[in-house]
């Protein structure tokens with residue numbers, strides 16, 4: 001009985017995913033959808049291809065191109081911006097004086113989602 005219920009649940013999730021109606025947020029059974037997270041949370045300032053190096057809000061801010069950066073370094077930097085880790089190995093970065101902007105961009109992401117996004121950004125060409 002348990003097996004039947006579980007397989008129905010999985011089939012249902014498969015259907016929803018096929019329809020493309022599942023939001024990007026990962027659930028218990030769905031891995032994070034890094035491309036969707038990137039498009040929604042990052043592309044505005046870093047470009048669809050990760051090569052945009054500035055954006056103009058109240059003032060113009062410039063930063064490095066992120067496409068192709070090392071995955072582990074990206075994940076660590078993003079977790080540092082996000083905060084919530086108590087360790088001397090994780091220091092809040094404020095490279096260009098606009099770390100707060102990155103904090104608000106990453107605040108709602110789980111570590112799992114950050115790892116997935118880091119891999120995605122590393123793969124941007």
Ligand code: HEC
Pocket residue numbers: 038041042043044045046055061063064065066074077078093094095096097098099100101102105106117121
């Ligand atoms: C509202 C604009 C904005 C959004 C949205 C945004 N960023 Fe940023 N990003 C910035 C700014 C500004 C900086 C520079 C921060 C600083 O001064 O340290 C930055 C810095 C970075 C850096 C460090 C670059 C370096 O020079 O080492 C990485 C990596 C990065 N962002 C990735 C991301 C990812 C991934 C997302 C999506 C989860 C994202 N950003 C969303 C504006 C943004």
